[in-house]
Amino acid sequence: MFWELRIQYANGNEKVLRTCKNRETALRYIDAIYSQGYPMHVAFLVRPALDGQALQPA
Numbered sequence: 001m002f003w004e005l006r007i008q009y010a011n012g013n014e015k016v017l018r019t020c021k022n023r024e025t026a027l028r029y030i031d032a033i034y035s036q037g038y039p040m041h042v043a044f045l046v047r048p049a050l051d052g053q054a055l056q057p058a
Contacts, residue, residue, distance in 0.1 A: 002049035005029050010041040019049055 003026040005018040020026040026046040033044055 004047050004049045006045045006047060008043045008045055014045070017044075 003020045003023045004016045005020065005026045006014045006016050008014045018026070018029060020029070023046060030044045030046060033039075
C-alpha cells in the first residue's frame with residue numbers, strides 16, 4: 001500500500017507533496033515539517049493513495 005503526504009489549505013484544496021511506500025515514513029516527513037514550526041492556515045495529512053495514483057514512491 002502507498003501513502004500520500006498532502007497539504008490541505010484553508011479553503012479545503014489539497015495537493016500531494018510526496019508518495020511513500022510505508023505510513024511511518026510519511027509520518028516522519030510530517031514530524032520534520034512540524035519541527036520547524038506550525039504553519040498557519042494549512043494542515044499536513046497522510047492518506048492512503050488511491051490505486052494507480054502512486055507514481056513516485058519515496
